[in-house]
Every structure is written in C-alpha cells, then in structure tokens.
Amino acid sequence: MSIGTEADHDLRLDAPRTTFPSEAIPYVLSTADALIVLVASLVGAISYHTMSFTPLPDLDAYFALGLIASFIHIVRQSGRSYYDFEQVAKPRVEIVEVLICWFSTVMLLAFFAFLFKIGLSFSRGSFLVFAALAPLGLLAGRRLEKSIVARAVGRGAIGRRNVVLVGDQEELQGLENLDLLAMLGAGQVNWFPLIRADDPTLQTSNDLKTLSSVAEFIRENNSSEILLALPWQDSARIDCLREQIKSLPVSAKLLPDGQIRRLSNYISSARQRILSIELQRAPLSAAERVVKRAIDITLSMMALVFFLPVFVFTAIAIRLEGRGPIIFRQNRKGFNGHQFTMYKFRTMTVQENGDSVTQAVRNDPRVTRIGKLLRSSSIDELPQLLNVLLGQMSLIGPRPHALAHDNQFEKVLRDYAFRHHVKPGMTGWAQVNGLRGATPTVELISRRVTLDLWYINNWSLWLDIQILIKTLFEVLRKRNAY
Numbered sequence: 008m009s010i011g012t013e014a015d016h017d018l019r020l021d022a023p024r025t026t027f028p029s030e031a032i033p034y035v036l037s038t039a040d041a042l043i044v045l046v047a048s049l050v051g052a053i054s055y056h057t058m059s060f061t062p063l064p065d066l067d068a069y070f071a072l073g074l075i076a077s078f079i080h081i082v083r084q085s086g087r088s089y090y091d092f093e094q095v096a097k098p099r100v101e102i103v104e105v106l107i108c109w110f111s112t113v114m115l116l117a118f119f120a121f122l123f124k125i126g127l128s129f130s131r132g133s134f135l136v137f138a139a140l141a142p143l144g145l146l147a148g149r150r151l152e153k154s155i156v157a158r159a160v161g162r163g164a165i166g167r168r169n170v171v172l173v174g175d176q177e178e179l180q181g182l183e184n185l186d187l188l189a190m191l192g193a194g195q196v197n198w199f200p201l202i203r204a205d206d207p208t209l210q211t212s213n214d215l216k217t218l219s220s221v222a223e224f225i226r227e228n229n230s231s232e233i234l235l236a237l238p239w240q241d242s243a244r245i246d247c248l249r250e251q252i253k254s255l256p257v258s259a260k261l262l263p264d265g266q267i268r269r270l271s272n273y274i275s276s277a278r279q280r281i282l283s284i285e286l287q288r289a290p291l292s293a294a295e296r297v298v299k300r301a302i303d304i305t306l307s308m309m310a311l312v313f314f315l316p317v318f319v320f321t322a323i324a325i326r327l328e329g330r331g332p333i334i335f336r337q338n339r340k341g342f343n344g345h346q347f348t349m350y351k352f353r354t355m356t357v358q359e360n361g362d363s364v365t366q367a368v369r370n371d372p373r374v375t376r377i378g379k380l381l382r383s384s385s386i387d388e389l390p391q392l393l394n395v396l397l398g399q400m401s402l403i404g405p406r407p408h409a410l411a412h413d414n415q416f417e418k419v420l421r422d423y424a425f426r427h428h429v430k431p432g433m434t435g436w437a438q439v440n441g442l443r444g445a446t447p448t449v450e451l452i453s454r455r456v457t458l459d460l461w462y463i464n465n466w467s468l469w470l471d472i473q474i475l476i477k478t479l480f481e482v483l484r485k486r487n488a489y
Contacts, residue, residue, distance in 0.1 A: 029165050033090035034297060036152060040084070041077035043144040048073030051137030055130060068129060069137075072116070076141070080112045081298075082468055088292045092165075095156050100149050109142045171221055173199045173248070174236025178264055197224065211247060218251045225255055226343050231289065233259040239267060249286050256343050256428035259287040290428040290463050298468060303402050307395040314389055321352055321386060324377045334390055336360070339407035342430045347399040349407060350390035354378030359409075366412070367444075385482045391433050403471045404432025405459035416452050423452075426459050429466070436462035436470075439477035443486060 052069040056062065087104070088094055094101075120129070159165045172179070179200055199221050204210040224230065233252055237245055245261065252259050261284040291299065322333045335353040337360045338346055355373045367374065367382075374382065381387040394400040400407070405426040408416070416423045437443075437458035442451065462470070 029092040032092045032095060032156070032165075033085075033292070036090045036095065037081045037085065037297070039148055039152065040081060040145060041074075043148050044077035044080060044141050045070070045073035047141035047144050048076065048137050051140055052130070052133040055133040055136045059132065064130065064133070069133070072129065072134075072137070075119075076112055076116055079115055080108060080145075083108050083112065085292065085295050085298050086467055088295075091292050092156075095153060096160065098153060098157065100146060100153065102146060105145050105149065106142055109138075109145065113138045170232050170234060171197045171199060171225060171230050172234045172236060173217065173221055174201060174234075174262075175238065176200050176203060178236040178238065178262075197228075197230070199224075210244075214244070214248060215251065218248065222255055225257060226345065229343075231257055233257055234283075235259065235261045235286070237261070237264065239264045252287060254424045256290055257287070258285070258289040260284065261286055291466060295466070299401060299471070300398070302468075302471070303395050306402055307392045310389075311392050311396070314392075317386060317389065321381065321389075325353055325375075328375055328377050331356070332358070338410050339431065340410065340413050340427060341399055341407065342427060344424070344427050346410070347394065349400070350393055352381055352387040352390060354381050354387050383485050388433055395433065399430070401430040401432045403435060403462075403474050404430050405435050405462070406433075406438060406455075407431035416456075419449055420453055420456055422460060423456055425463065426456060428463050434474060434478040434481075435459060436474060439474055439481050441486065443481065 048069045049066060052064060052066060056064060084090065087108075089101070089104070156165065179198065199217055201217050202213040204213055221233070225233075233255070235245070235248060237248070239245075239261070249259070263283065325331075325333045332353055335351045335355075335358055336348050337351070337358075339349045341347045354375060355367070355371075355378060356375060357373050378387070391400060395402055413423075435458075437455040440458055442455045442458060
C-alpha cells in the first residue's frame with residue numbers, strides 16, 4: 008500500500024480473511040480459568056473420596072464451591088489486566104502472580120466457610136486436594152494459552168479491527184513491510200498520516216486537525232487503541248499529541264521509530280517482547296468491563312423487580328397530581344461522548360431539554376408536591392435502571408449532566424471531558440462524598456470532576472461495592488436532595 012494524506016484513513020493493513028478478534032480473548036481466557044477451577048473442585052472431591060474408600064458426596068455443593076472460587080479468582084485477576092491480550096502475548100508465565108491470587112482466594116473461601124458455618128458440608132481432604140489441583144491446572148492452562156496465542160499471532164490468525172494508527176509519513180512507510188502491527192494484535196488498522204509542514208505552528212495546526220478526525224472516527228467506530236508512529240527525538244510533538252489523546256477513552260502506545268528498529272535489529276517473532284511505550288491506559292480493561300457490565304445487568308434486573316410496586320404507585324401519584332408525562336426524558340452524554348436519553352420520574356412542572364436548562368434550587372417553585380417527596384428520597388432516579396439495563400449507564404460512575412451544562416463546564420474545566428471515559432452512573436464517588444445535587448458554581452463542579460477522575464483512575468469491584476453501600480446511607484441522610 009502507499010501512504011497518502013489525512014483523508015486516506017480508510018486504508019487498511021492487509022489481514023487474513025478470517026481472524027479471531029483479540030478483544031474476545033479476555034472472555035475466552037476467563038471462561039477457561041473458570042472451567043479449570045470448577046473441574047478441579049469436582050475432581051478433588053471424587054478423587055479424595057475414591058482414594059479414602061468413602062462414599063461419594065453430593066457433588067452439587069462442590070459445584071457451587073467451584074463456581075464461587077472461580078468468580079473470586081477471575082475478579083481479582085481481571086483487576087490486574089491478567090486476561091488482556093497484551094499480557095497473554097508475553098512469553099513469561101506469571102507463576103508467582105497466579106499462586107498469590109489463588110492462595111488469597113483459598114483464604115477467602117475458608118473465611119466465608121467459617122463465617123457462614125458451612126464448613127461441615129465439605130470434606131477437608133477434598134478441599135485440600137482442590138486447593139492443590141486448581142493452581143496446577145491454572146498454570147498449565149496459562150502456559151498452553153500463551154503457546155496457542157503466540158502461534159496464532161505468528162500466523163496472523165488473531166486480529167483487532169478497531170485500532171487507529173497515527174503517525175509521520177516517513178515512519179508509516181517504514182512500518183508497511185513489518186509484522187510489528189500484527190504482533191500487537193492489530194489485524195486491521197485505520198491509518199491517519201500526519202501532514203508535514205516546515206513551519207512549526209502550521210505543523211501543530213495540521214496535527215490537531217488530524218487528531219480531530221481521529222477523535223471523530225474513534226467515537227463513530229468504537230475504536231479502543233491508538234498507535235503513534237513518530238520519531239522518538241521529537242518529544243515536543245509527542246507531548247502535544249499525547250495531551251490531545253487524553254480526552255479519548257482509549258489506550259495509546261508509541262511504536263518504535265526507524266532508528267530504534269535499526270539499533271535493536273528488530274526481527275519479527277511471535278515470542279519476542281513487543282517494544283512499545285504505553286502512553287495511556289484505557290480506563291477499564293476488556294475483562295474489567297465484562298465484570299462491571301455483568302454486575303450492572305444482574306443488579307438492575309433485581310432492582311427493577313424489587314421496586315416494581317414503587318414504580319406503579321409513583322406513576323399513579325404523578326398522574327393524579329396533574330397533567331403531564333409520568334417519565335421525564337432528557338438528553339445526556341454517555342461513554343465517549345455518545346448522547347442518550349436518560350429517564351426520570353417527572354418532578355417538575357417544566358421539561359427543559361435544550362440549550363438552556365436551569366438547575367433546581369432549594370424550595371424551587373417548579374417542583375411539584377409529589378416531586379418534593381420523590382427528589383428527597385431519590386425515587387425519581389429509579390427509571391434510570393432501564394438506562395443501565397440498556398447499557399447506556401452503569402450503576403456506579405460519574406453522574407451525567409444536561410447537555411447545556413456539559414457544554415458550559417467543558418469550556419471552563421480542562422479535564423471535564425475525562426468524565427466520559429467510562430459510562431455515567433446512577434450514583435458515584437462524588438455523590439457519596441457530599442457532592443450530590445446541583446452544581447451552581449465552578450468550584451463545586453471542579454470538586455466533583457476531581458472526585459470523578461479519582462474514581463476512573465482507581466476503579467475496582469470493591470470500590471463499586473463501597474459506593475453502593477454508602478449510597479444507601481446518603482439517600483437516608485437526604486443531603487442536598489431538593
């Protein structure tokens with residue numbers, strides 16, 4: 008292929024007709040680990056009782072034990088990006104990491120057995136055999152998985168179709184005949200060459216224009232990674248591009264330039280460590296997104312069933328009080344800036360959803376009588392469970408604002424757009440730390456953004472659980488609820 012201009016972003020790196028998407032690898036590997044742990048639990052029970060010449064127990068209990076153990080192990084490993092393609096592509100088997108994670112899993116299982124007094128349901132011998140077999144299976148499975156992935160990468164059988172390559176034209180030409188991109192799992196790449204200019208000011212302007220096209224392309228195609236191909240000595244240009252990329256919820260890597268490739272005598276090999284610099288990590292790994300989404304679906308469905316009577320009585324009360332829709336709809340920005348319609352029970356006499364939206368204040372005359380009760384108890388937020396179920400929101404995340412307020416805050420706060428790196432939530436870290444309700448001043452919204460960014464950078468399953476628990480107490484306190 009030939010490298011063209013900025014408009015040539017539809018050019019693709021040749022890839023096999025059929026490739027296995029690298030985005031699916033975390034799902035496959037986590038499922039494989041779950042099966043290994045589950046089989047180890049059953050084999051441990053059967054083998055121990057067979058060797059001790061005792062009657063076989065009810066295997067349902069050991070099946071449940073295997074499911075719980077696999078869930079704990081997978082959640083803990085997912086938090087370390089253990090199942091991500093970049094980790095699996097490395098040749099070293101993470102022996103210490105696997106053993107430490109499994110040991111802590113066993114300790115948690117023993118603690119729960121003691122806490123809920125269910126230890127008598129299991130044979131100690133079977134449990135010890137299970138505890139010994141599972142890590143052996145996990146390590147053997149990991150070695151096999153790495154071997155399979157290495158061979159698949161070498162054949163070009165693993166590909167990723169949502170990667171964007173941005174770079175200097177000379178650097179891009181040097182990458183055309185290398186297997187480096189295939190080794191990074193990029194079976195199909197969208198190319199965005201940077202237009203060269205002698206004037207530094209014009210060069211920066213051209214780069215920003217190209218990155219604007221990149222940002223638009225990423226949002227439309229849900230791309231997950233940017234690869235930069237630039238001379239490493241051009242640090243000012245790299246810093247400029249890196250600063251612009253920060254507003255996008257994707258990972259970013261700096262590829263080796265031509266000089267580095269020559270110095271390192273680069274040879275394509277599926278077993279070689281990939282020489283690239285991680286400039287930016289995606290907010291959540293693929294495995295973490297799966298865990299978070301699974302929890303969102305499970306809990307939102309349970310909550311919808313549990314609060315169904317509340318939905319019915321609230322709808323009747325709103326209808327009896329006067330005319331107007333029961334559900335208030337307002338456009339909000341979600342993940343990566345995509346717009347969606349957020350649902351709430353109507354609590355006001357107005358339904359603002361345009362360029363001008365006035366935030367509610369204490370004793371706001373626009374709030375209806377039933378609306379005051381709904382807002383103080385947060386019942387008005389319950390319809391957002393539908394947004395969660397549809398995948399537009401999460402139970403936990405930065406609270407979405409009206410589009411008019413988003414546009415205003417983005418102009419005065421440089422880091423405001425970072426809030427869109429994850430799905431917005433029904434509740435969030437800012438809300439359980441006293442920043443619930445209206446944000447009439449720049450200082451208040453700045454404090455909220457600081458807490459939201461801390462949540463994004465420090466996400467964990469345990470943090471989400473803490474926020475859910477704190478939200479219950481926050482609702483009872485009715486702080487800033489008006």
